Amino acid sequence: MIPFKKCPICEGEVVKKDVEKLLKGGNNTAVVKVQCEVCLHCGERLFTLETIKYFERIRSKLERQEVSDFQSVGYNYQVV
Ligand SMILES: [Zn+2]
Numbered sequence: 001m002i003p004f005k006k007c008p009i010c011e012g013e014v015v016k017k018d019v020e021k022l023l024k025g026g027n028n029t030a031v032v033k034v035q036c037e038v039c040l041h042c043g044e045r046l047f048t049l050e051t052i053k054y055f056e057r058i059r060s061k062l063e064r065q066e067v068s069d070f071q072s073v074g075y076n077y078q079v080v
């Protein structure tokens with residue numbers, strides 16, 4: 001996978017960072033920690049195709065409640 005050299009939105013400089021991404025599947029949510037490129041100028045997060053596919057796998061697991069290998073870290077609340 002070729003890393004991003006520039007931000008596709010503003011052409012700003014990008015750096016590799018560890019980020020947390022909130023994923024939703026059905027009524028379940030999970031926070032995943034991944035590495036991605038972050039634009040120093042506009043803050044855009046650039047995920048590789050591999051990472052996006054990984055997110056999709058997590059989302060479908062959440063939808064099907066296949067969460068036995070996920071670590072529980074507190075409750076999720078919705079404020080209406
Ligand atoms: Zn940018």
